[in-house]
Amino acid sequence: MLHLHVWGPAFGLPSIDAECLAIIAYFHNVLPSSLWRLIPSNDPAVNPSNLLPALQHEDKWISGFQPIIEYLTSAAICDGLDETLSPIQRADSVAYGAYLRAHAGPLVDLSLYVSAANWAATTRPAYSSLLTFPLTWTVPTLIRAEAIKRAEHLGLAELDTDFDPNGGLHLSAGRDALPETFRRHIPLMTKKTVHEEMTPEQATAIRLFGLTEDCLTVLDDLVKGGDEEHPRFFTDAAVSSLDCLAFGYLALMQKPAVPRSFLKDWLEPKTPRLHRFVDSMLAAITTRGDLPWVTPEPTSVARFGGRILDSVLRHIPNLGEHYASELRHRAENQKTGLDQRALMLLMGVVLTGLATGYGFQAYRAMQPFGASTQSWKPRRSRTRLSEFGQLGSMLSSAMGPFQPVPSGLDLGARDQGGPNGMLVEVDSEVD
Amino acid sequence: MAGPPSRPGWFAVPAPVRELFKIFPLTTLPAESLPERAPERARVRPSLYVFARTLEDARSGRPSFNPQCLKWQTFLRIAGVDVHLVPSNNHASPSGALPFLLLPTTPTSIPEKQPSTQPGSNAVTKPTVPLTGSKIQRYAKDNSPRETTFSDSPPSRTEAYEALLSQSLRPAWLYALYLHETNTPLLKALYLPPSPILYLPSLHTLRNAATDEILKTTRRALVDPHRLLVDATDALRSLSALLADNDWFFGQPDPGLFDAEVFAYTYLIMDEAFGWADDYSLAQCLVKFDNLVEHRKRLYERCWPETIEEEVNTN
Numbered sequence: 001m002l003h004l005h006v007w008g009p010a011f012g013l014p015s016i017d018a019e020c021l022a023i024i025a026y027f028h029n030v031l032p033s034s035l036w037r038l039i040p041s042n043d044p045a046v047n048p049s050n051l052l053p054a055l056q057h058e059d060k061w062i063s064g065f066q067p068i069i070e071y072l073t074s075a076a077i078c079d080g081l082d083e084t085l086s087p088i089q090r091a092d093s094v095a096y097g098a099y100l101r102a103h104a105g106p107l108v109d110l111s112l113y114v115s116a117a118n119w120a121a122t123t124r125p126a127y128s129s130l131l132t133f134p135l136t137w138t139v140p141t142l143i144r145a146e147a148i149k150r151a152e153h154l155g156l157a158e159l160d161t162d163f164d165p166n167g168g169l170h171l172s173a174g175r176d177a178l179p180e181t182f183r184r185h186i187p188l189m190t191k192k193t194v195h196e197e198m199t200p201e202q203a204t205a206i207r208l209f210g211l212t213e214d215c216l217t218v219l220d221d222l223v224k225g226g227d228e229e230h231p232r233f234f235t236d237a238a239v240s241s242l243d244c245l246a247f248g249y250l251a252l253m254q255k256p257a258v259p260r261s262f263l264k265d266w267l268e269p270k271t272p273r274l275h276r277f278v279d280s281m282l283a284a285i286t287t288r289g290d291l292p293w294v295t296p297e298p299t300s301v302a303r304f305g306g307r308i309l310d311s312v313l314r315h316i317p318n319l320g321e322h323y324a325s326e327l328r329h330r331a332e333n334q335k336t337g338l339d340q341r342a343l344m345l346l347m348g349v350v351l352t353g354l355a356t357g358y359g360f361q362a363y364r365a366m367q368p369f370g371a372s373t374q375s376w377k378p379r380r381s382r383t384r385l386s387e388f389g390q391l392g393s394m395l396s397s398a399m400g401p402f403q404p405v406p407s408g409l410d411l412g413a414r415d416q417g418g419p420n421g422m423l424v425e426v427d428s429e430v431d
Numbered sequence: 432m433a434g435p436p437s438r439p440g441w442f443a444v445p446a447p448v449r450e451l452f453k454i455f456p457l458t459t460l461p462a463e464s465l466p467e468r469a470p471e472r473a474r475v476r477p478s479l480y481v482f483a484r485t486l487e488d489a490r491s492g493r494p495s496f497n498p499q500c501l502k503w504q505t506f507l508r509i510a511g512v513d514v515h516l517v518p519s520n521n522h523a524s525p526s527g528a529l530p531f532l533l534l535p536t537t538p539t540s541i542p543e544k545q546p547s548t549q550p551g552s553n554a555v556t557k558p559t560v561p562l563t564g565s566k567i568q569r570y571a572k573d574n575s576p577r578e579t580t581f582s583d584s585p586p587s588r589t590e591a592y593e594a595l596l597s598q599s600l601r602p603a604w605l606y607a608l609y610l611h612e613t614n615t616p617l618l619k620a621l622y623l624p625p626s627p628i629l630y631l632p633s634l635h636t637l638r639n640a641a642t643d644e645i646l647k648t649t650r651r652a653l654v655d656p657h658r659l660l661v662d663a664t665d666a667l668r669s670l671s672a673l674l675a676d677n678d679w680f681f682g683q684p685d686p687g688l689f690d691a692e693v694f695a696y697t698y699l700i701m702d703e704a705f706g707w708a709d710d711y712s713l714a715q716c717l718v719k720f721d722n723l724v725e726h727r728k729r730l731y732e733r734c735w736p737e738t739i740e741e742e743v744n745t746n
Contacts, residue, residue: 019650050652064651066665067658091669092591098598098666099591101650150647214590221587325642332653 001037002027002077003056005047005296008040010126011256013282014291015040018108019065022248023053026069028285029239030078033292041296042130043307050331065248066097069241081241089234093242096222096233103215104249106151110208111253111263113147115159115201118258126256132304138311154211158200201260212266219246220271230280231273239284247281254278476515477570478533479504483518484621492516493738496621496705498604498695500530503567505691507532508734510571524561531561532570568688584681589689592673592680595666600696602645603663603713606656609641613708620706656711664716671720678729686730697727 004027010016014024027036047054047061054063055071062071073080082090112123127140148160201208223231233242253263254275268275285291299307314320326345335342388395444452481500483489495501495516507514514532524531536559562570608614608621615634623633645654649662670693679686680693699705700713701724707714717723732739 044652049655064658066662070661087672088675091672092588094599094665094669095588095591095595095673099594102594102598102648105650149643150650218587218590222591325639328653332655 002031002035003037003039005039005041005052005054005056007052008042008130010130011122011252013251013255014038014285016123016126016130017052018105018248018252019245020053020248021251022065022245023068024291025239025244025247025281025285026065026081026241028288028291029244030072030081033289035077036292037294038291039294039296040130043299045307045310048331048334065245081239081244084238085234085240092222093234093240096219096242097245099218100245100249103211104219104246104253106154107212107215107263108249108252109147109151110154110156110159110211111258111260112256113144114151114156115258115260117199117201117260118256119144122256122258134308135311138308138315142311142314156204156207158204160200199260201262205262208262209266212263213270216266216271216274219250220274223273223277228273229276230284231277239281243277243281247278250274250278251282255282474515474533474535476513477535478517479507479514479530480517480519480523480533481530482520482621483516486518489516489518492735494698494702494735495530496699497529498601498699499528501698502688502692502695503530503532505694505730505734506568506688507571509686509691509730510575511577512571512574524563526561526563528563530567531563532567533561534559534570584683584687584689589681592670592689593692595669596692596696598648599662599666602648603659604696604700605641605645606654606659607707607711607713609638610645610654611656611708611711613710617706617708660711660713660716663713664719667716667720667723671723674722674726676722679726686733690726690730693723694727694730697723698731701727 004023006015006020006024007017008015013021015021024038027038041052044050044052044054046052047056047063049061049063051063053065053068054061055068057071057075057077060071062068069080072078082093085093111118113119123144124140127143128136131139148157222233232239233246234240250267254267255278258264313323316323330336330342338346479500481489481495481504482497483493483495495504504514504516519529521527521529523529608618618634618637619630622637623630642654645659646652649659651658674680677683680689681687697717700707700717
């Protein structure tokens, strides 16, 4: 039995992730549903490569679209979908697969993750329905941060309105950067310019549409010709692995109901063939019967807690990056347990923690700045006048055994101070 | 809301100080023009700034060790544009990456209306803007002495196969050169400063940048050397199928930019003098595809005929 672990369904599609969608389409086309199980585990950490989709067959884990397909063929589980292709068609299949990852992938990232409006209205709620409670606060933002990194080279950071190149308050942001209470006191002097009135998607529309056009025209050129009702990339009737991969990316461009739908707006009128392609692939999946969904095994409390802790740790600035790269390093070298490197790191963290704690305590114990030095003198005689320094001693010797009436406050202080000294409260507030 | 103007605020500058500061600046000198108007010597040939091992290598025009630089170097050679190679590094580049091309300095006539703020701009040469990427391609096409018309290969397929190079072959290249432990001496010789104080931090930075780049392009969570090699082999197999029995890619009569791009990788991968370690070998993936090896040899003989002659003479 093959167990396929994926990200769960969203937007009316079987999965929220492009490669998961692609592999689901592939499995559904090559295997009868009695031979495999689809598990929406929503946790990349189920397999050692930390990537979904992941295939569990007996004791082996294989992750990623291309490796899983290669494994299916090499383990002779089923015939590949690309058997009938000519060598040059196979070459095209590999090349266009790379093209999809290189160009369609960042477009999907832009639309679903980078664009703040789409993220808030569509993608994040979708993740919230996939994950359980505390993880909905930590995991989606990490996924988004990764997507933003992948789409960074397109230079369209404006889509993320939270993104601020200079960090913090800066003048070009104008009124919007000021807190609400300040804004009320400043009279509204300027009207918003046309540029400010536009959404970031409108302001960058030319570049966005340029990118979309470049990417989709290349794909559209390959689909040209053939069946108009059921367009496919190579042969008319059968489905190839490239069809599955393209379905994964194009469906995520077309199906999610995003408020700023620049991809869909291009896909529908300009490349109707690709639009029909997605619809017919989706229809083919549904007509072949239900997907063999299985509810994932309930995660243990320890594992769940570990995942929460892990995602929280990754959020810590600076430290989180080191933590993530250290974990990646360990996973790459397949290390488990403690080794010298981990031990050194652990000791380093503990020592730094101790030093910081000690420093903090030492700081707390220091006198407040500006407080005068206090000195205690043993009280030789019972007279209170000697408390007033030299003058007091002189007075007391002049006045003889005179005892002033102690006030209530003094009494309390004497009790705290013990027999030989007393604490004097000094106003230590320093401004 | 504003108070009467006579009442100074808490933060108002006292009047005498304000008067004093109003004097400055005493005079404003006209802006200096860039020193580029007076280069050390006028360039007669365009200069291509590339990574090169030694000054001698650059002077004799040997292939650069960086795939990006070699790509444009090869393309300029295909076009027959004679360039002067300058060994350089990323810090010299205005865009932060090599290569870039500086055009030959050309004398220009003094414009009719001279803006009075630039008295020094009646220079004999026009400041040149460094060319990068597709601008080099346009320059090479415009200035090619040969009659080759760089007939355009099918654009969408070219783009797909270019993605194959950047998506599948480049991560394996990056891993082999930057991250593979046994290639560290090679990396040190090529990109790192000799000083031990600078060496370790630079190595660390380079490796982190390479890891980030590989993870971003492969869209995976881990760097898997074996997987990268498998992907690279797939890419080479596809390229081999695309080339088939033709001399140049896409069945063109003359080599083009895509040929140069493939050559930039295949030449360096199979270069015996490059100093690759044996245990992570892209060359072993490449030798399986005879037509790619032939393509590499063919383009090298076409673009570097002088080194072939040298080799014949020395033998």
